[in-house]
Amino acid sequence: MKDERDGDGDRDGRHVDPGLGLLAGEGAQQRIDTTAEAFPSRTFVWRDLPSHSFPPEEADEPTYYGRPVLKEPVWVWSVPTYFYVGGTAGAAAVLAAAAQALGGEELHGLVKACRWVAAVGGAAGSALLVYDLGRPERFLHMLRVIRPTSAMSVGSWVLAGAASATMGSALLSDQHGFAGRLGHFVGYVAALLGMPLSGYTAVLLGNTAVPVWKAAQRSLPHLFIGTSVSGLASLFGLLPVDLTPREETIVERFGAVGKVVDLAAMAVVEHEANEVETVGRPLRTGISGALWTAARALTGASLALSLLPGRRRAKRAVAGLLGTAGALALRFAVFHAGKTSARDPRATFRQQRSISSCHGSSVAAHLPTGTGSES
Amino acid sequence: MAECHPVGFRWVMEAKSRGAMVIHVDPRFTRTSAVADLHVPIRAGSDIAFLGGIIRYVIEGERYFRDYVVHYTNAPALICEDFRDTEDLDGLFSGWNEKDGQYDPTSWAYEGADLGPAAGNRESFTGQPHSERGTQSGGERFDCTLQHPRCVFQILKRHFSRYTPELVEEVCGVPRHLFLKVAEALCANSGPERTSAFCYAVGWTQHSTGVQYIRTASILQLLLGNIGRPGGGIMALRGHASIQGSTDIPTLYDILPGYLPMPKDKHDTSFERYLELNGTTTGWWSEFPKYAVSLLKAWFGAAATKENGWLFDSLPRLSGDHSHMTTVTAMADGEVKGYFLMGENPTVGSMHGALQRAGMRKLDWLVVRDFAVTESADFWRDAPEIERGEVRPEEIPTEVFFFPCAAHTEKDGSFTNTQRLLQWHHKAVEPPGDCRSELHFTYHLGRRLKELYASSTDPRDQALLALTWDYPVSGEIVEPSAEAVLKEINGFKVADGEPVGQFTDLKDDGSTACGCWIYSGSYKDGANQTARRKPGHEQSWVALEWGWAWPANRRMLYNRASADPEGKPWSERKRYVWWDEEEKKWTGHDVPDFIAERPPSYRPGKDAQGIDTIAGHHPFVMQGDGLGWIFTPSGLADGPLPTHYEPQESVAENSLYGQQCNPGRMEWKRRDNPYHRPWDDPRFPYLVTTYRLTEHHTAGGMSRWLSWLSELQPEMFCEVSPELAREKGLTNGGWATLTTARAEIEARVLVTERIPPLRIRGRTIQQIGLPYHWGSKGRVRGDAVNELIGFVADPNVSIQESKALTANIEAGRRGRDRRVVTSGPLVPGLPGNDRERDLPVVGQKPMGAHGISESRTQQGEEG
């Protein structure tokens, strides 16, 4: 595509020849890889009359050529994957601590397995998050400040702490003497941090401007926690670790509770999102809708299977597979629902209009509502 | 105005915020309309009918400013008994000369006087050699009751009597109530207490009757008393920076700096004869010899003496019409050797791009000075006819020289704006690489030519050798001093080089030199007056210390008219310039445009000569009679009063007269310049108008290469109404192909209510809007609109008709190779033609009347 249009001075899409002018503007540092396909590469063409961005039949609910009012989340696949990995790690740390504290030596195998799941999860999660960064080499900037208003900031500290603690406890707890005791202690720390680790990602989504996430602000944490527990239990069905029957039962029971919470929370999330019809739409339609439905079916099937009597290894493996797939599908469903939701200006507008009108806030009174001519 | 002059439009918004009413009359609803109080859609090409309707409204309703009209305009003057109006001759004025295809203006004269115009058409290729500015006044007869049937006022009244609101609706498609609203608003906001202003741009000028558009507005403003008064006037908004400057110090072929006429070979055989034919005995132009001598002294310095006629004889003479389109057709006929394009891109910006290229193909050499290699510079390898294989680059003999040029930020110089305000700009950075200013190029070209001919004894080279060419240069790139040029333009005393203070200091004895008399004073006291930038809040509201306005730093011309005949302001509210009885001189907020100590009561005696003939109550000092001309007894080629004629290619028959088009218009009847039917051409049923967008600069040379501007309007598009879109299956954001007899182009489609269909004579007329910025080069590209437009021109100033023509539109893209008429096939003709543009008496306009060579223009070219 690069042709003679690009003279010497315009390679960077600015038409400032650095040989002649000083590139010192605030935006001059912006890196541009290609001008052949400019960023963001837009393909949108409005096919109707420009004034039909405002058609009479929709005059009460105008949009600007149907263009999104919000920016779509820029995150890639690694972020929903991290939701799964981090959540699972957090649940593992919690279960490890509970087993350590209350089960003693008898549950040593479970504790150890959980600690390693948490440790690997913490490390992999960090890697996944760094991968998503626009400037991965600056991942340490996450720890420059602590900002309580930012779930991302809180979460980064939690992840940093949890990843270290889980790794520490996994490495140390097999040692003898002081190191071992320290490992156990760090295991409790890991559990304390693992709790928010499985849940903060839901807060991170709920506390954004994206309508569907925002609508499910209260139920999303329950959903994510449920999925984390379910994901952990399902993972054990797949991992080649030898657990005692008691340990297996503990995991299964823990998992069953998670799956039940998961399924219940899904219903609540749907309910909350559907309070404004357009806001809940991504959970019903499109890729996100399909993933959402699949997640429910997979988790439900996994739950049903795990509740069946019997201890066959294969049964556990299948249930684990279904549960893992369900947990992953759910994270991706929520993630894509957010992307779709951000693209839909009506979701934003209707949600805000309905909130202002049911709260009867001063804003609602302040804003004009009719068409321009009537107000 | 908001579209094309957004910076100037700030003052319109300022006025609006202070309560002014903003009316916008335009075929389209533009960014100006978006903030106007009233938007009136009008059929492109029908403005004279619209303005004529308002003139009738003003006269019939007795809404004119009577004292102003009686004293300051020629409304009371009586016209020759021989004069016949278009009402009498079905669209022709008296004096049509069938043989020459032109008017003889003798019958338009004042009764008993011979008077030339202050400006306007001074060509006399048809008439006998006589003074083009008139020789006497005082012989005129007046009827101050305005009742005499032959007085200008009554002629005007009769002339526009049929321009009723009903007719305006029929011709312009303007609903009656909107028209009446405009007319009433203008009347209500004019008079002693209030004034109204008109702003126009090329939407008015680029018609085969363009000059008369402006004349109609002038008549209206004179009737309403809105000239020479604060808040009044007619603002010509220019196409780009310093277009005003390029007529003051002209790039035009027929005038010299300061609106001195170019000498003609047939008549101006000696300097004395030139003065005799171009000077006047009355009014300000009686000073003409001083300006002419000073100009020659500036050019030739010591070599110009009284004895050798100031070297007048070494000036080239005009042999005929050398206007743009005439020259281009002559070029296509192989009559032109070389062509300089300085910052102009005619294959995109001028009419009929294919014919422009056909002309360039016949040149020996072409010099292009521009920021980038434009379509005009690359005409030999990047053109539709080359893509079609009709023309092969290797067979084009033209040698093309491309010179990269400096931008305005890279050189010193001045801009002259529409208010005649000169504003200096300083160089901010050195031009990069080989880029150089026009001044640099021209100076060094002249210097080298002088060196080349230094030893020549050929008489024809002596003018070049005598030329003063001694500007100081500086810097690494040897840039001549722009200030030194300004100093020469300002004028100086030959003896000591002292700058003159103003044009009244100029002499006709060779003791002063001046490059342009109207710019005298711009370098007053040896200081660059145009560089003054005193902020508005530190001086009076007229801001006389910001830049410098010609003439004599006057911000408003003819401002004597802001006071009544006794010299008192018409009203306190509109006080501007007045006679100070105690000081015995004119004073006011501005520099009075009058002889400073001439009292309002002054009346010239019978034997008065020169500027002594200007009476104390005659504000229009440049006119021989000191009056505003409602009726132009001379100076225009197409009639003393504006008349509604249809464009060359129209969608409607002329509702008013049997004469369809302006009889005086310039036509080029050639195989490579075919015209559509005068009206109702079934092949080309839609009305097209062209225009510019805020985001681009004319032919795009300054904007299409710049990404920040290009992204704002990235593609060529056409604007059509939803109704037309439905009719032709056009979709918003889709493609359309537009066709005329000249060429075809494609464009993206923007369907919008902003370009409404109009009802004309019971039919619905669809208009298509075409911004014309794109070409085949640059960062963003598209077909060039002006390919569609043929050569037709106004007879007074040879301006093209590009704002109203007909075309066809179809959905979809054009074929890969696009037809152009110069080398491609003609559009199939129509059987018979029962529609005539002209009355039988107008007959065949003789070919070549405007051309260089009669024989060659008739041949056409390439079969």
Added chain:
Amino acid sequence: MAVGFFTDTTICIGCKACEVACKEWNQLPDDGFLFTGMSYDNTAALGASTWRHVSFIERPVPLTGQETGLGDFSWLLQSDVCKHCHRAGCLEACPTGAIIRTEFDSVYVQPDVCNGCGYCVVSCPFGVIDRREDDGRAWKCTLCYDRLKGGMEPACAKACPTDSIQFGDLYELRDRARDRVERLHRHGMTEAYLYGVDEASQPGTEGLNAFFLLVDRPEVYNLPPDPVAPAKEGRPAWTSMAFAVLGMAAAAVGAVLTVRGGGD
């Protein structure tokens, strides 16, 4: 000193001088060359490389005080920009501290700190800030921080020919804006109102440092009717999470305690 923009859309002529002045001063790259079919708006939205954006709204509704031969039609023009909210969603979301509030009360992204986590992008209720993918960092209007430091007004306000964009002391601007609305109301344009002028009119952001005079609903201009800085309403999510994680801990404890040795 708190400074900001008052953008009066009733006198905007859509010349886009603000867009170009912004790009020129800040040396921003172009945003692609695409014909959108959206009236005269071909840049479509604010983004990482477009910090001023002019909207063109063709409306089948007449404008009060305007008469046109087109019937029910008007063309609204509005220059949009980062609002520099009093409670800024992006700033509160930024985990790196790259987004700061400056001494001019503007919200500024430090490009040398930003690591492109993208959380500000979803936290801006106006869809202003965006990550440029090939650069990797988030960008938005800086309120011409460098010009303010040099005592100059921002480039867009400087370039605006009709003073539709007014820059100055926030409190002065608010007074001026309220006067303007009152004047418009007196002239019959009762639909004119200020968007985000203070906390009362927009509690979710506690008022905008760049506020607007509009004549139709915010949605028409692609502005959210009741935007909220997410963190302002963030507590319920945290509370909910607290309960959920405690529940998880309880479930873990429960699972361990209810399952006794040797199986059930």
